[in-house]
Amino acid sequence: MVFSSGDGPWFAFLTHPRDIADLTRWKGSRLMREYSADDDDFLRKVNTMEPVVIGDLLFGMGGPRGELVGVMRMPDVLLKDGGREAVAEGLRVAAARGAKVVGLGAWTAPVTAAGRTLLHGAPDGVTITTGNAYTAAVSRHNVVEAVEALDLRRQARVAVLGATGSVGVPASHLLVQEGFDVTLIGRTEGRLKVTVGDLAPVARLTTGLGHLREADVVLVLTSDKTSLVRPEHVSDGAVIIDVAQPVNIPRSSHDLFEAKGVCVVEGGLVRIPGYRSTYDLAITDPYSTFACLGETYLLSRDGAREHSVGPIEPSTSLRMERIAAWHGVRPAPLDLADRRLPRTPPEAAAAAS
Template sequence: MSGTGTFGFTVHPRARLREDLARAWRPLGLVPESVYDAALRRLPLPPVTMAGVQIGGERVGHIVLVPFGARHLLSDIEGGRRRVSRAVDRAAALGADVVGLGALTATVTAGGATLRGRSDIGVTNGNAFTAAIVEDQIRMLLPHVSARATRAHIAIVGASGSVGTAVTKLLARDPAEARLTLIARTAPRLEALAASVAGDVDVTVALSIDAVRDADLVVLLTASADTILGPDHLAPGAVVLDATQPRNTSPALATARPDVLVVDGGIVSIPSLRLSGGEIGLPDGRSYACFAETAILALTGHRGHFSIGNPTLDQIDHIRDLAVELAHLGFHAAAPTSFGAPVVLERRATVIA
């Protein structure tokens, strides 16, 4: 892989600050949660080079930790943007050609739009490959869902967001045997998205997560610092694809609803992937799709920005083509897991309404 570029990838502590900061340095797990909450809010902490990245046995990138928790990022957007910008400075100083925005570091920068003016480093939010992998997973799961009608019902939560919009358009471009309910909090963008695909797929919209109650497959793509999907929201035998970080489901859901299958979304297989010095909550050989997009761009010599704001279908097709070039390294949807544990997909009972 000599002659290709290197990358940085920004992450942040998620819901449990102590647990996530201990991934960067184990002794940090000894500090009380309340101390971290106060410190991250009040102190101008610098970004931390958390881990080195190896793929194919070569050092190809760095993980840079933004010292701001998920709730902090969502409650102080301007403060979050400043901290993300400093983390991008760190990635550039490390020699990265491109930087990927992980989890809510993409959300607070408007999908990277606030960093568009940078010419020293390329920026991507990773949403093009995330949309591609989520589409692959949806089509993989559809034969295994229990349908309450003649066609499966897919509910996409966070449909008007960057990934949700792209996934909706992908499903409409090559229509699946399913009907869609698009769910988001604000109507205008949601209704415009539905209107743009209405000629290709059966689609309705809703403003409340309660609309997932009769869905066979629920796809979670919304940015939140907290769990938003509870056991009372779901139909019997529903399948949930949670492609959010921080994730919007809890292991308690699987305990309360053993009939429901929760599948980890947006996970990519890169068998030779190793992190040195820290970890991001996934085992060796697996990454989030936004991370994988950044790696793909660097390993294929991309320069400049890529996915900023909403990815286009052309960008999604292009990143898929680049992933095919790197097929010897993996870069495809990982085998399905549920809260990290492998699952075997079986045909679930079909109920005809």
């Protein structure tokens, strides 16, 4: 367990191992792996561990300090019985360490109903946030950046995969407000009607991945196994912005997409002045971190006492965006280098052939 000297942290950010590579970056795993018979035995031991502090989050000399608290459950185990209690225990560990704001990372938010199940019995004086409000605003910014890079000279077609989720709902509203031709994709028609049904007059609502082929930009907000994106799902020249954690499209598969001219980039990332993490979160850009972690930082800076859990209003996302700008926090630029060529409209490509 990592303990830092000095006063307790301003905030804590709960995360969990997304894959076995995450575990190998945690120093405490080395001894445990050494005394495990094989990978299965190693994972079995990890999945029964109590939450531990796995790293510090630093923001310049004398600035605020946060801690990363690892909820030691692999994604498939976290979704099963006991996952919610494991996250709740992580919250208690963070509070005992002195954190006044606790953020939920990766699947610790979905398994707790966007943080709502944690409210009952939450430690006194601790504010809980999913980070979804700022993530939605940053996702909107990412899409705008990608559309500008494509230089379409027509209305951009944007598909939102995971539109019914806690990030998807406010992000969908913000993208419609931007004036894009938006397709909202969810798992069921009923869920779509309940969460984004008010957008039906101005956006397409569908449950099929086949509609991804019509999009210039695909915003991916889910890593659900039934919604994994493959190269054949998208059209040549499209940009995919993967905001999901764990990611929907592993980096090892990016070459398959690039072979057909599809650019896959990490989204939902921000840059915070002076930011440094002592634990490697496996983000390509070492100066960036997750927007949900950024929101946790921002709420601790502002001394927030109101929980940010459950459904998020688009206006809340815009407010978080303004707070972020005030504190010098900005969306990290997308890795679109060498891909800023105009995208040929499908109708023009068909005419040329």
